[in-house]
Amino acid sequence: MSRFLSVVIKPTLACDMGCRHCYHSPEEMSSGARISFDRLERLFTMLSREYDSVWFVWHGGEPLSMPFSFYRKVLDMQERILGPNRYGNTVQTNGAAVDRKFIKFCRDRQINIGISHEGQFNSVLRPDGNAVEKRITEMADKERVFSVSSTISRETQDKQAEIYRHFRDIGTAVSINPVLPLGCASCRKELVPDPEAYIRSSIDAFDEWFNDPEVRIPLIPHYLYVLSALGDPQGSDCAHSSCLTKWLCVYPNGDLYPCAKPCPQSMRLGNVDTIRSISEAFRSDGFAEILKGTIARREKCASCELFRYCQGGCSIDALAEGGIENNGGDSCRIFREVFSHVKRCVDSITEEKKDLSGYNVFVRDAVLGKLVNPALDRYVM
Numbered sequence: 001m002s003r004f005l006s007v008v009i010k011p012t013l014a015c016d017m018g019c020r021h022c023y024h025s026p027e028e029m030s031s032g033a034r035i036s037f038d039r040l041e042r043l044f045t046m047l048s049r050e051y052d053s054v055w056f057v058w059h060g061g062e063p064l065s066m067p068f069s070f071y072r073k074v075l076d077m078q079e080r081i082l083g084p085n086r087y088g089n090t091v092q093t094n095g096a097a098v099d100r101k102f103i104k105f106c107r108d109r110q111i112n113i114g115i116s117h118e119g120q121f122n123s124v125l126r127p128d129g130n131a132v133e134k135r136i137t138e139m140a141d142k143e144r145v146f147s148v149s150s151t152i153s154r155e156t157q158d159k160q161a162e163i164y165r166h167f168r169d170i171g172t173a174v175s176i177n178p179v180l181p182l183g184c185a186s187c188r189k190e191l192v193p194d195p196e197a198y199i200r201s202s203i204d205a206f207d208e209w210f211n212d213p214e215v216r217i218p219l220i221p222h223y224l225y226v227l228s229a230l231g232d233p234q235g236s237d238c239a240h241s242s243c244l245t246k247w248l249c250v251y252p253n254g255d256l257y258p259c260a261k262p263c264p265q266s267m268r269l270g271n272v273d274t275i276r277s278i279s280e281a282f283r284s285d286g287f288a289e290i291l292k293g294t295i296a297r298r299e300k301c302a303s304c305e306l307f308r309y310c311q312g313g314c315s316i317d318a319l320a321e322g323g324i325e326n327n328g329g330d331s332c333r334i335f336r337e338v339f340s341h342v343k344r345c346v347d348s349i350t351e352e353k354k355d356l357s358g359y360n361v362f363v364r365d366a367v368l369g370k371l372v373n374p375a376l377d378r379y380v381m
């Protein structure tokens with residue numbers, strides 16, 4: 001078993017923002033359930049016994065629906081049970097409750113903050129975000145551990161370069177991803193982007209970022225694709241790095257699932273209160289179900305020339321797009337086209353030994369890093 005695990009914890013499903021594409025229904029959000037400290041103590045203890053290190057992602061619902069004191073106590077508990085240098089934290093928030101006090105706390109305790117926001121197009125999926133936008137602008141460039149995640153709907157499918165420019169100009173790292181036909185968006189299909197339009201716009205944003213020597217922000221997932229094309233796949237790109245047994249999601253009631261995206265009940269891996277070890281969760285019938293479907297899909301992917309970069313994509317996306325055992329859905333098409341474009345651009349640099357000064361610093365550093373790696377011997381300055 002891997003000695004590193006990423007654990008998404010949904011301490012509550014409560015959220016009053018009402019984003020149109022949320023993974024959770026209004027009924028789930030109003031349930032009021034909160035994870036207990038006893039449950040967290042049991043979870044951290046099992047993790048400590050079985051893993052060298054753990055990255056926690058606090059998700060929801062809205063994780064900052066929990067009081068500030070909750071996170072103080074959580075960090076003390078992590079330090080006591082896991083010990084120093086064995087854990088890290090990200091809070092993925094809608095940003096409404098992020099204030100100076102919380103930012104200082106995160107800076108002092110080295111907690112990453114991820115804010116979901118779409119810049120100038122925020123109102124397409126979420127209520128008024130002016131206060132959040134102001135907070136993002138204040139934090140930009142000053143807060144090392146801060147990034148924005150922008151979700152692209154059909155209405156903004158052609159606007160990816162504009163959204164990228166918006167965050168580039170205020171100096172904030174940005175990750176751009178499509179609305180998936182999951183949760184609330186499973187019955188609002190009009191929110192899901194057209195894959196061809198999404199691909200064109202994603203490539204436009206990438207080209208602008210790739211060919212700008214002045215840019216100082218990474219564009220995700222494109223930057224991860226650059227690294228992967230250079231032979232250095234990144235585990236944080238869970239959809240393309242074989243996630244099973246590397247990720248776990250915990251609900252407020254202690255139920256465990258293989259992923260933070262909405263999984264069917266049949267993929268439940270057990271409950272924190274009753275399992276005796278994390279490995280027991282990965283031996284459950286629920287895990288066998290996602291594993292079986294994933295293997296069936298990967299067998300179909302075996303002849304794909306991108307399999308070594310893709311690993312068959314995300315099982316929950318595939319489930320939502322035509323069956324877990326099937327490839328060829330929108331996510332597969334988007335990855336295939338966007339990654340292939342990124343790879344052609346990267347290959348043209350390395351094969352033609354291009355002058356690197358025309359590319360952004362992330363690309364320059366990634367290519368130069370390969371100079372000391374014998375795995376890439378075709379690039380010589």
Ligand code: SF4
Pocket residue numbers: 238239240243244247258259260261313314315316317
């Ligand atoms: S099921 Fe998909 S989103 Fe979830 S951890 Fe795996 S690849 Fe990532």
Ligand code: SF4
Pocket residue numbers: 300301304305306307310311312313327328332333335336
């Ligand atoms: S791009 Fe599509 S077909 Fe190719 S490996 Fe990924 S999911 Fe499978």
